[in-house]
Amino acid sequence: MPAQDLNATAASLLGFLHDGPRTGWDLVATAEAAIGPFWSLTRSQVYRELARMAESGYVEAGDPGPRERRPYEITDAGRAAFLEWASREPGEEVIRFPLLLLIALGRHMPAGQLIPAVRHHRTLHAIRLQRLEGVMQAVEAAQGADPFAVATMRFGLGYERAAVAWFDDLPEEIRGTEPWPEVPPVDGAVA
Numbered sequence: 761m762p763a764q765d766l767n768a769t770a771a772s773l774l775g776f777l778h779d780g781p782r783t784g785w786d787l788v789a790t791a792e793a794a795i796g797p798f799w800s801l802t803r804s805q806v807y808r809e810l811a812r813m814a815e816s817g818y819v820e821a822g823d824p825g826p827r828e829r830r831p832y833e834i835t836d837a838g839r840a841a842f843l844e845w846a847s848r849e850p851g852e853e854v855i856r857f858p859l860l861l862l863i864a865l866g867r868h869m870p871a872g873q874l875i876p877a878v879r880h881h882r883t884l885h886a887i888r889l890q891r892l893e894g895v896m897q898a899v900e901a902a903q904g905a906d907p908f909a910v911a912t913m914r915f916g917l918g919y920e921r922a923a924v925a926w927f928d929d930l931p932e933e934i935r936g937t938e939p940w941p942e943v944p945p946v947d948g949a950v951a
Contacts, residue, residue, distance in 0.1 A: 777834035797916040875936040882927035889920035
């Protein structure tokens with residue numbers, strides 16, 4: 761894989777490996793916590809990209825540890841590929857929000873059909889917002905917080921606040937007339 765072919769998912773894994781060796785399992789958990797609110801990736805993508813990057817010499821696989829989990833370490837070629845990827849224009853964001861697609865086509869559906877999905881997704885965003893607020897409190901309380909992590913977290917907070925406000929402003933034909941369900945307290949983990 762030439763450096764110019766490095767995709768964003770692979771680049772994110774290289775970025776996380778700058779902090780030290782990690783297994784595929786660890787990388788999935790790190791990605792979910794650090795970029796999960798705005799960048800999705802699957803376990804299969806992580807392992808596929810690790811295999812491709814190992815073939816390209818961007819990472820080296822270590823000896824299997826517990827549960828046959830193999831740690832990966834970034835190489836000098838991987839650091840160079842990451843820097844080359846980071847020097848390119850990232851391009852425009854793409855919004856893929858399946859519920860929004862349903863709402864856009866809602867006039868072709870029976871009255872009330874969207875209400876359960878809208879209520880479910882509003883609850884999901886309220887839970888994410890609550891979790892991000894908890895994480896942000898912990899980050900802000902920490903000494904020497906990483907300004908890059910803080911900036912990313914603030915975007916996530918702003919997005920979830922905007923999403924919840926958008927749900928709250930939907931007309932009754934889309935959201936229903938019942939009050940929104942209570943969101944139970946959640947831990948500080950990011951959804």
